[in-house]
Amino acid sequence: MRIERGVIVSLNLAQIIRKKNQLSNLIRWPMTALGVWGAAWYVFIFLVDQGMHSSVAMLFSTFVGVSAAAMGWHRGMSQARTAALAMGFPVSFWLMGTATLPAWVWLLPLVLIVWIYPMRAWRDAPxxxxxxxxxxxxxxxxxxxxxxxxxxxxxxxxxxxxxxxxxxxxxxxxxxxxxxxxxxxxxxxxxxxxxxxxxxxxxxxxxxxxxxxxxxxxxxxxxxxxxxxxxxxxxxxxxx
CATH class of the missing domain: 3.40.50.150 (Vaccinia Virus protein VP39)
Known part of the structure; x- marks a missing residue:
């Protein structure tokens, strides 16, 4: 849009908008979530088998989900799906009764996301x-x-x-x-x-x-x- 004596002239970028939509469509659900959660659980089981303490292994496995969520968010994934990717493993870990850390620890990935992308910015643009x-x-x-x-x-x-x-x-x-x-x-x-x-x-x-x-x-x-x-x-x- 050009500012010219109070008149705005539109600049058509429809092709670029279509590229954005195509990029967003590359993300498939719910197979994406199942794959990420499965990978996190695989990492957890592997690390525990290698002798790592379960609490430390849990943090590494949670990082798998958070990393996948960050990549999805970077590609235009919705906030709800991003949160699901990040929180899927720790929530399932807690529900299975194997968690040994305080409940507030599970909020750390979400706090990290909010720190990187503040709530105020969500209202402006993805x-x-x-x-x-x-x-x-x-x-x-x-x-x-x-x-x-x-x-x-x-x-x-x-x-x-x-x-x-x-x-x-x-x-x-x-x-x-x-x-x-x-x-x-x-x-x-x-x-x-x-x-x-x-x-x-x-x-x-x-x-x-x-x-x-x-x-x-x-x-x-x-x-x-x-x-x-x-x-x-x-x-x-x-x-x-």
Whole structure:
């Protein structure tokens, strides 16, 4: 969308949206959950057979589920299914009566997920990594000057910044991410970009030539209104 004398011109990225849907459809349920839970139990039994204490083996096995949940979430899996993957093994372990740790220990994986992706961020957008080549055609529609300032609003782990750098090689890339752990990861993956932890809604967009973001349909109107109120004429608001 381009901000031009108060008029917004839509930029059609339907092909990229279809790619997102295809990516989400790759996740099959419930076979995914059964496979992850089975793998966690296999790791637990194997480690106990090797002489490891059951409490330590439980933590390693729980990490299997948490890792799978993080990968699923990264690919657009729903919050409910992500929680099911992460909590499936510890809950079944507890229900079988073999647990020897306090009940609060089972909440640790969930606490880890919430720390990485705060509840406040859930209302804005799901975790969806921008495909590397998703924005390569955008310069055909949105022509920017040299050293243009491009903001990735909600940059996550830096995938959007990488895609923006590929599309606009002669620009300044800025990323804002509400999750502190993800902002650290984005800084590590994109040392050429200016990445900071912050709130995209509190940041003023007036200095940017382009703002790229990925939002839920119910929060996009807020982004459009913010762009109309703050962005300068000729600037671009781009979204998948």
């Amino acid at each position: 975790v969806f990594p921008t495909p590397l080549n998703a924005l390569r055609d955008v310069p055909r529609y949105a022509i920017l000057p040299a050293q243009a300032k491009i903001l990735d609003a909600g940059c996550g782990a830096g995938d959007g910044l990488k895609a923006l750098r590929l599309a606009y090689v002669n620009a300044q890339w800025i990323g804002i991410e509400f999750s502190r752990p993800l902002s650290w990861l984005a800084k590590f993956r994109c040392p050429w970009a200016e990445v900071r932890c912050g709130d995209i809604w509190q940041d003023h967009w007036g200095a940017y030539d382009m703002v790229y973001l990925f939002q839920r349909p119910e929060t996009m109107p807020r982004a459009v209104e913010k762009a109309k109120a703050e962005m300068k004429p000729g600037a671009w608001l781009v979204s998948l």
